[in-house]
Amino acid sequence: MKPFAFERARDVDHALSLAASSPGARFLAGGTNILDLMKLEIEQPPRLIDVGRLPLAEISETASGGLRIGALATNTAVASDPRVRRRYPALARAILAGGSVQLRNKASVGGNLMQRTRCPYFMDAAKPCNKRLPGSGCSAMEGLSSTLALFGASEMCVAVSPSDMSVALAAFDAVAETVRADGSVQRRPVETLHRLPGEAPQVDTDLAPDELILAVELPPPPPGRQVWRKVRARASYTGAIASVAVAGDRVALGAVAARPWRARFTEAALADGASPAEAAGAELAHADGPESRKSLVRRLAADAIREAKEGAAS
């Protein structure tokens, strides 16, 4: 770990002005991702701005009948909030499928959205990785990790976003509200908060360095049943091999792209009356990757859609 300056933000403005005035600085929320990456010298910020004590943890009703979740609400707080559990059960389940209790107690909504990929070659500073060291190459492309992107990857990077929470948020059309040092406030759909790698996989999102997530807003849940499923080798405490969130007629896939992947082709097919299997296949027809992985995602999505339609678990 490189030596770094540590500063605790007094308020949002203080956090933003510190960020604007120190290039390379990073916000620190729960620290469950950034600190690990700093120990491995994958992140080397000269300054950490601790936003963890800012009053941004509230969960409140919105005028439109949705929920506004402060960026510093812990994963545990969100997953155990009765309104979330009642109206957005797929979100509660997605969060509870992530990490461990200890991690969720520390992890924040903002940090979860902004966590970096867990591609093993990104996590190993000795290996070529375009996301970590632009131009060094992509070790995953011919590598041993199997959880690679099926959608939106590039020749430069095939990593996936590890966030489970964001998959459910994308299915709910959630929006992230951010603010910059100049006071400008932006609202970005969670679905497209992350960039696809393209030519610049080192840039995860369009957020400016001095841009702080204030909250995530959920519109009222769509009618219909909600389903969350996560495929993984062990029953807990590990990232998804693939995941799916279904909320009414909306379907989002996880661990298949650098962002939560709204399966628009699937949704369109469903609107046209396709069967769950056909609808899942419609999205996978646009996937790029090993057949076995496509097949897993197709089966998973189809079964989740079927469950959302029929109710009973098969």
Next chain:
Amino acid sequence: MSTVRDWAAPNPVTENRSGLIGKPVDRYEGRLKVTGTAAYAYEVETPAPPLYGHIVSSTLAKGRITAIDTSAAAAAPGVVLAWSHLNVPAQAARGTRLNPRSQRASNPALESDRVEHYGQSVVFILADTPENARAAGGLVRITYAAEDADLDFLSSLDLAGPAPGEEDARVGDFEAGYSASEVTVDDTWFSPLQNHAQMEPCATTAWWEGDKVVVHTSIQMVKGGQHALAETLGIPSDRVRLFTRYIGGGFGGKGQAYDDLTLAALAARESGRPVRVAYTRQQMFQATIHRPAVQMRVRLGADRSGRLNAMALEAVTHCARNAPFVEHAASFARNLYAAPHRLTGHRLVLLDIPHAGAMRAPGEAPGMLSLECAMDELAEKLGLDPIELRIRNEPEVDPDNAKPFSVRQLVRCMQEGAQQFGWSRRHPTPGAVRDGRWYVGMGMATAIRGNFLLPAKAGLRLTGDGLATLTQGMTDIGTGTYTILAQITGETLGLPLDQVRVELGDSDMPPAPGSGGQFGAATAGSAAYETAMVMRRRLSELAAGDPRSPLYGEDPTLMDFANGNIVLGNRSESLAALASRAGPEGVYVEGGISPAADARDWSQHTYGAQFAEVGVDSVTGEVRLRRMFGVFAAGRILNAKLAKSQITGGMIWGVGAALTESNPVDPRFGSFLHQDLGGYLAPVHADIVNLDAVLLDEADDKANPMGIKGVGELGICGAGAAIANAVYNACGVRLRDYPLTPDKVLAALEAKGL
């Protein structure tokens, strides 16, 4: 030298009059550990403020360091020194043994410009804080000249040669017997490279007192560590005092000393300050040993009644080119089933990857993953229940050497296990049971693991406060050694547990071989027992010869020990009074155990039967353990709670081996894919919802005076095979490539059109 007949006589432990033996006493150090007050090697108090070392590891698999620049690191804040092979202090050449009685040879760190595996130590930084040391490590610049390396096991199988010093074990004529068999199985299994994944990384704190070095380190073998360091430093071993009091998991991975020990001692000498060095989590994977991958071909031939006619288990495994090790995956088969025609043996591929070595139940752990599934396949071909097939092949004497069994309750384990598990509810046809989207199935396998007794000593002091203190150069790697030694000592001396102290992990104490090979309890425990018996005799003689004792003049051989007293008829005296009259130091004795002259005349093993029920997700191929149950026979049980915890812990290792644990070598780099516990998937609580074990009543009077055997490794044996057999029973997919991860299961389901 004693014989097993001497051991068979009743004794205080086997009589167990105060009931301490077998009692489910909590681990004495449990509270210390969970409250953070048990000081591990990295945390012990030092006589002066310490410095901190950090090791920089190679990012090359094989070749030479052509240039190394530590100038920026040496100039970084807080850095005291930066060593590479160019300036590390002199150490004895690798393999040197100044003292021929040393158990280990010299093992120098930063030895030369040669790199032999990825993750080898190449630079050492010493600084005022761990953070500064680690940050400076990041400033080191190294240029390597790479050489061709053999890194990929499966594509190097044609390089396999005989295991050194070994020949295949052949009985009868396997080929002829096999081809003449009515029913045959011939398949190949693969068990991947696995890591120990201990919670506590290897770590050392060292300082010098004159010409003597004091080290606290995390190692399973006290003498091994002491001797290795002495030889490396080129000093007599009595100038190394090694402590290892608490160990956060070993599993064989800490059976040897690593560079943290050597470099901490060297740096403490150089700096004149105490030094702490720990491996990072990432380094634990590549700088310490691992269980090598094993490819196993099993051929079974039987007649229609299920009697085995031919059995072969041929294992190919690997180790590092300059660190010989053989994972003896085939050996257990020799003692398990009889067949007139048999072939077992090992082949070895030398690779340029980190060192292979012993990991919990070396041999059996991967080996049983093949044979015990092959038996399941054979049973199906014969239309026999897997338990019935095994019973039909249960030998009368050890098939390997025709020796009688000391005791073998394998059939009883299977039968009791079947009953308690509900085996009769298993549907013999695969894929017949569904629960929602889950295929549900059951599987079983046997367990066998050897039992060993090694020479060991112990010291015992009784002081005027009535306290008995057992001292032994033994380790407790989290298994409960402290606690069982207290139980043995207390029972033998008739003392309650709160009057017994146990001190371990100090090279100045009477030596014991440490923890490994599930020999720890039997070996250290027998030494403790014998030492307590020496104490009984000494105290009896003291009483008989002391006019102030109420037992004065009586026959010492008739005296008994109970409730803190020495007793004869209606006369008695407290041990405290007796000890206080003996002087301020009380009474001190030493004793020990060595194997009986005729111990090897019997075949001695521990046995068990494993039962598993799994669900296989028909949509995704995920396998989840639903419940698991095992019945085991492992001699007299010293502590019901600790023994069960060892056994169930072993079973959980089997769950990992079957379903999740594997660390592939990336052939482009020679490194492991997973370098932390988020990536290397050992089972977590959610994987183990319902798992239990029962230990049968047993006493093995050929094993040692107490009739106890090891339990540390038995639980893992066969556990993974039971799960793989359950997966087959659930969905009809026979996977022979461990672990059975969702991708493999799903591909197999799809291949069946499911």
